[in-house]
Amino acid sequence: MKSTPYTVNYKRAGDLFPSPSTPPGSQIIDWDLKESxxxxxxxxxxxxxxxxxLKASSNQVKFRGALLLFAGWxxxxxxxxxxxxxxxxxYKALPSLMKQLSMVDVNSAVLQIYSLPDEVVLPFSSAFIxxxxxxxxxxxxxxxxxxxxxxxxxxxxxxxxSIRTLSESGSELCLVFFYWGKLIGHFLVEExxxxxxxxxxxxxxxxxxxxxxxxxxxxxxxxxxxxGSTRFGFPLLMSEQPR
Numbered sequence: 343m344k345s346t347p348y349t350v351n352y353k354r355a356g357d358l359f360p361s362p363s364t365p366p367g368s369q370i371i372d373w374d375l376k377e378s379x380x381x382x383x384x385x386x387x388x389x390x391x392x393x394x395x396l397k398a399s400s401n402q403v404k405f406r407g408a409l410l411l412f413a414g415w416x417x418x419x420x421x422x423x424x425x426x427x428x429x430x431x432x433y434k435a436l437p438s439l440m441k442q443l444s445m446v447d448v449n450s451a452v453l454q455i456y457s458l459p460d461e462v463v464l465p466f467s468s469a470f471i472x473x474x475x476x477x478x479x480x481x482x483x484x485x486x487x488x489x490x491x492x493x494x495x496x497x498x499x500x501x502x503x504s505i506r507t508l509s510e511s512g513s514e515l516c517l518v519f520f521y522w523g524k525l526i527g528h529f530l531v532e533e534x535x536x537x538x539x540x541x542x543x544x545x546x547x548x549x550x551x552x553x554x555x556x557x558x559x560x561x562x563x564x565x566x567x568x569x570g571s572t573r574f575g576f577p578l579l580m581s582e583q584p585r
Contacts, residue, residue, distance in 0.1 A: 356408040356420060358517070359395045359466075360529050360536050362456030368394070371455035380443050384578045388414035394457035398443055402450035407439035410470065412463050415575035418470030432470045436576060461526045464500040465519040468560040471575070472502070475557040483553035484544065490557045491525075491542060498523030500560040505543075508552040516546045 362368040371392075373383055386392075391413040399406045403423070410418035421435035422428070423442070430438055443451060475493070477486045487503065494501045503518040515531040527538040530546075537543070547553055 356397055356399075356406050357531055357534065358420070358469075358515075359397070359408050359410065360458065360462060361534055362395075362454075362458075369457040371457075373453055373455055375443070375451055375453060380440075387411060387578065390414065392457065393460060393463050394455065397454040398439065399452050400450040403442070405442055407435065407442065409436070409439065409578070410463060410467055412460070412467060412575055413573070415573055415577055417463065417467035417575035436578070440578060461521040462519055464560060465502045465521055465526075466517070467575070468500055468502045468558040469504070469517075472500075472558040472560045475559060477555070477557075483547055483550075483555050486555045487542065487544075487547075490555065493557070494520045494559070495523050497559065499562065502558050504556045504558070505546050506554045507546055507550040509550045514546065516543060518543065 362370050375383070387396075393412050396409040396411060397407070405421070405423035407421040408419065409416050416432075416436050419430075419432050419435035419439060421430045421439045421442070423438075429435075475490075477489060479485070479489050481489070483505070487505070490503050494503075500522065501520040503520070505516040505518070507514045507516070513532070516528055517531065518528040519526050525540050525542060527536060527540075528543045529536045
């Protein structure tokens with residue numbers, strides 16, 4: 343399994359997460375860390391089987407982090423702090439962010455918590471804990487996109503196609519979400535714009551100087567989540583990083 347480059351090295355990885363105003367129906371959660379504390383928040387997220395995003399930042403301590411949550415557990419994470427190594431993701435980011443939130447002056451930590459639908463969270467989670475697929479053919483980005491789409495349709499799991507483009511006006515990252523093999527929308531990261539169109543966004547290839555395309559697929563273990571036989575992801579109180 344390879345790490346997906348578009349989550350590890352993105353300069354402001356928290357912006358990878360679709361905003362609460364993107365898909366309709368998102369619920370925004372207000373939580374006062376000073377009054378209720380981190381432990382109660384973790385318990386609440388678990389009890390409510392919360393699915394969505396938790397973002398945290400502090401201008402005083404100068405850190406940023408974000409968690410992707412499915413049914414109260416972490417299925418993706420990013421964390422960065424001034425003066426430390428480059429952006430951490432998932433296995434390193436989760437304990438680092440939890441430790442930071444338990445130590446930071448709660449007055450300086452700003453939380454943003456909001457729900458997102460399964461159709462967005464599960465495909466997106468493949469970018470963090472899924473299988474990174476190299477293209478099995480050679481060709482231009484359009485040809486690779488067609489190849490990946492056919493692969494996803496024939497292997498109905500939750501998947502994410504990432505398109506990084508470079509043009510004269512700058513770079514753009516587009517994330518295309520597939521839920522059980524069906525395209526349910528895409529997200530333009532730099533523009534922070536989400537679309538629920540079921541049509542592949544071919545327009546992102548227009549007038550680009552360069553385009554790179556990647557595919558990540560979630561493992562079949564997600565099926566156990568729906569049957570109730572297993573939990574998916576990592577508990578928020580995970581304290582040790584895998585070696």
